[in-house]
Amino acid sequence: MDDTKLATGLVRLAHLVSRVYAEVSREFELTPQQIQLLCVLLDGPTGMTEMSRALGLEKSSMTGLVDRAERRGIVVRVRDQRDRRACDVALTEQGRTIAHAAHRKVTAQVEALVGAIDPGDRERLESVVTGIVRGRDVLT
Amino acid sequence: MDDTKLATGLVRLAHLVSRVYAEVSREFELTPQQIQLLCVLLDGPTGMTEMSRALGLEKSSMTGLVDRAERRGIVVRVRDQRDRRACDVALTEQGRTIAHAAHRKVTAQVEALVGAIDPGDRERLESVVTGIVRGRDVLT
DNA sequence: GACGGTAGTTGGCACTGCGAACTAATGTGC
């Protein structure tokens, strides 16, 4: 019966983290989605379809997201030579800078959220969280 | 150095939970925000201002959110008698049903995500997570 | 009874994300 308690706690924690994400994004005058896009691209230039998988979005949603990001000068579309239908999206210099800074800030604030906990607890929590996340997601 | 590992894991977890939330919401043909609204209201009728605090939104954003939810018949605005500026938002019967069902589904899916862990660890984690979350949030 | 604060709304804006329909290039089978 109370095996929902941990789940509930994790959901709340997730909401909390989302707020941190949103706040940090605002500081950079970007949306959380745009920051997320940047973070995905830290792994290197990526095609639209692959990114849509990584972000869990429809391809059609990607188009707009990348359009707006490009307009802001944080990413660029690079036409693929081998396959002229395709294009890779890559970070601009500015985009890369923001991506790193945002990543640092989010990490720091989440770390602060967790605060001081017993080192043993931290390790346990870490391994559980890592286990849950493994092979499922792509992000920051 | 590796004190960023937990933070990173938590960010990924947050994204994962958001997806669960989004999927479940879609099953009910509602948005995550609308489901969130319902869950907050499970604690009882609530004024606009208080809800905006609970959800971390501007009051003006609440107006639209509640408008659309009301149009869908899942909540109602109840004019406050004592203070004629104010109103409480309350669940309709249908809203309550959905709120419970959605809560169950989200919890179950997150629980499934967590998977099997040692009962002792679970209890420990529960209290750690609860400790982090305490007094900061309101949600499911 | 004037006046400052509070509850909620309005309007304009940029952005999100979906589905369906589309264009253009690629690869496959015959």
Added chain:
DNA sequence: GCACATTAGTTCGCAGTGCCAACTACCGTC
């Protein structure tokens, strides 16, 4: 070598999100 299905990405229309600034209406107080 060409018809055909497939794949990459775009376009369009739509409902919804969330901010800010400005506003209305009501409350409490002096």
